[in-house]
Amino acid sequence: MKQVDDILIRFGQRIRELRKKRGFSQEAFAAACGMDRTYMGGIERGERNVALRNIERIAETLELTVAQLMKGV
Numbered sequence: 001m002k003q004v005d006d007i008l009i010r011f012g013q014r015i016r017e018l019r020k021k022r023g024f025s026q027e028a029f030a031a032a033c034g035m036d037r038t039y040m041g042g043i044e045r046g047e048r049n050v051a052l053r054n055i056e057r058i059a060e061t062l063e064l065t066v067a068q069l070m071k072g073v
Contacts (some may be wrong), residue, residue, distance in 0.1 A: 008049060013041075033057050
């Protein structure tokens with residue numbers, strides 16, 4: 001189970017890094033993705049196992065492909 005937890009944390013850190021680089025607050029980013037801020041917070045903290053559809057929405061909001069979003073995760 002530790003391996004799964006690690007990827008969730010790495011994914012969350014990647015989202016937070018990219019969101020901040022683009023100047024989004026967590027609340028504004030969540031709204032742009034069509035998600036709740038508390039859900040986005042859970043993603044960034046590595047507490048959520050994100051569905052593929054939501055990963056795609058996050059990537060689109062960041063103007064990235066899913067592959068680009070996952071780079072380094």
